Amino acid sequence: MTILRSTFDPRSDAAAANRTAMLERLAELDDLLETFNGGGGEKYVARHRKRGKLLPRERIALLLDRDSPFLELQPFMAHHTDFSTGASLVSGIGVVEGVVCFVSANDPTIRGGASNPFSLRKALRGHEICVANRLPLISLVESGGADLPTQAEAFVPGGATFRNLSRLSSLGIPTISLVFGNSTAGGAYVPGMSDYTVFVEGRAKVFLGGPPLVKMATGEDSGDEELGGAEMHAKVSGLADYLAADEQDALRIGRDIVRSLNWRRLGPGPTLPPDEPLHDPEDLVAIASADPKVPFDTREVLGRILDGSRYDEFKPLYGTSLSTGWGAIHGHPVGVLANLQGILFSEEAQKAAQFIQLANQKDVPLVFLHNTTGFMVGKDYEQGGIIKDGAKMINAVSNSKVPHLGVIIGGSYGAANYAMSGRGYDPRFLFSWPNAQSSVMGPAQLAGVLSIVARQAAEGRGQAYDEEFDKNMRSMVEAQIEGEQTALANSGRGYDDGIIDPRDTRTVLGLALGVVHNNVVEGAEGFGVFRM
Incomplete structure (x- = not known):
């Protein structure tokens, strides 16, 4: 297999300008994340702590195995909206008792953890990830239910959350709810639809209607505990499977539940040597051009994320603005489709369609590195069949069954975004670099x-x-x-699974590949009609 050589000079003026621009973007994102980690603000965090409660990320940290990674997803969801603090939900993938799980935690310091339309969008994305990758779902619950001022937008999609919990259970994918506080109205169905429930004594309150609503609806006077308290549900209603003494005890019980699942991954583990790349990943902050109109060599990126910088390029002399080939990331074999010069022509589309079929034949996941301005237009190209050739590539992407992982490292415009398995084509995971741009056209x-x-x-x-x-x-x-079209704007809409530091690309893709192999990895046995 060919070793990718590098001609990149990290000391050049262009590299210095690129590095400065990328580091500035990363600093802006870090500042935003710091704000998000502060939840609803000092006042509400202080009130929460005064009640002796942990913050959502603290709960997650105690739940996960010591020193194990947590791949937080969609932290910028709802940015530039009225719900800009991560959509009142912290979610991601981590390891509990050696089992890769999806973890979702309400942030009760933000409007009491109430679910708004963006919270639901984020939660539903989590369910998609659980189904596709066969991940147990652990919900750390403390929510006042629906955000009532936005109920018109939240009501209908909100019902899908309960349907999905039922479907996960029917697929044999465990669902576990640890309830730390209020779980009211529709939110009561999260533990209600879960396979396992743990309630914190004296803290958890789960009811369809709280005392004020019950009074208005029936005239009945009742207190929180008798209506929906943890002890009542453990002793009377049976909704609580376990009664925890405090938050730490609930997290301990949650870990015990996962330990007893007898859970096994169905896909293979790494099968190739996970050698470090030969070229310094630190260079990745300086490779992407500060000016999006200036192209850069995506092979330089591949040389810093593939194991041992090894890359067996497929059809290197044909359709040269798209590189296709075989490599591995953290020991997992992958097929790569990487835009080189931005524009996709008929040759690139034909090559990609064939390559995607080969990856499905070999049951090998595909990694898409986006940096494309779109398919070529013009009289000669239209007459030459650019539409039907582009359709071949989109057909192959649409019907491919192997996992798709994507990283937008530059631009991703128009139908080329679709052909490169953009968000609308259900990639298992899609991440963006801070410089990423995506829209219908420039x-x-x-x-x-x-x-x-x-x-x-x-x-x-x-x-x-x-x-x-x-x-x-x-x-x-x-x-x-x-x-x-910015990375932050698109991430705020939920069009990716997060913006990552370019230097973390190999690590993030390695984690994602480990996740997708929790399920069976099998290619498609047939594709749609390829227009010839």
């Missing part, structure tokens, strides 16, 4: 298209075109798209 192109359409409409009406209006419109649209 800001200048989109503004230009709108300008041409408006100009033609004016000419069709026999009117003079207002050039000042055109200038202002272009400027406004470009500014809008610039803001909407």
Whole structure:
């Protein structure tokens, strides 16, 4: 297998400019994460601690095996909305008693842990991950139910959370709820639909309607404990399987439950030597261009994430703006599709379709490294069949059954985002670098298209075109798209599973590959009709 050589000079002026730009972006993200980790603010955190309670990330840390990693997912969900603090939910993947689990924790310092539309979007993504990768789900519950001011947007998708818990159980995937405080109204169904429940004595309160609602609905006077307290549910209703003395005891019991699951992964473990890359991963903060219009060599990225920098490139002389080939990450064999020069032509699409079929034939996961401006357009390319060739690649991606892992390391625009297994194509995991950009097309192109359409409409009406209006419109649209296409904006919408430090790419992909192999990894036995 070929060893990837590097021509990258980390001491060059371009590398220095790239490094500075990337580190500035990372510093901004770190500041945001620090804010998010503060929950609902000092006042509410202090009130929570005064009650003797742990914060969500503290609960997660005590639940997980000592010194094991936690891959937090979608921490920027709901950024630039009224629910900008991680959507009131901390979620991710960690190891409990040697078992890889998905862990979700309400943040009760933010509106009492109430679920808003973005919380639900984040929770439902977690359920998708559990089903696809066969991960036990552990819910650390303390929530006041639905965020009532946004109930119109939360009510319908909220029901899917309970359906999903039932479906996980029917698939034999364990669901465990550890209840630390309120779990009211619809939130009561989280423990209600779980396979195992642990309630903290004197703290957990689980009821469909609290005392005020019961009073309004029935005229009945009742207290929290008799209506939905932990001891009542342990002794009377039977909703609580275990009664914990305190939070630490609940987390201990949760670990005991996982230990007794007799859980086994179905996929193979690493099968190849997990040698470190030959080239320094520190360089990854300096490889991606500070100017998105300046291309960079994605093979330099591969040389810093693949085991031993080994890469067996497939069809290297054909369709040269897309590199396809075989390698491994942390001992797991992978097929790679990496954009090199940005544009996808017919040759690249044909090569990709064949390569994806081969990966499915070999039952090998695929890693997509996005840096593409889209499929090529123009008279010659349309006549040459760019649509039907692009359709071949999208067909192959759509019907591929092996796990897809993606990292947007630059741009990911238009239908090329789809062809590279973007979010709409259900990759098992999709991450972004801080410099990532993704939208229908670039800001200048989109503004230009709108300008041409408006100009033609004016000419069709026999009117003079207002050039000042055109200038202002272009400027406004470009500014809008610039803001909407950033990694942070897309991550806030839930269009990826998180923004990662480029230097962590190999580690994150290695963790993700370990996760997908909890389930059987099998390729597709057939594809749709390839238009020839």
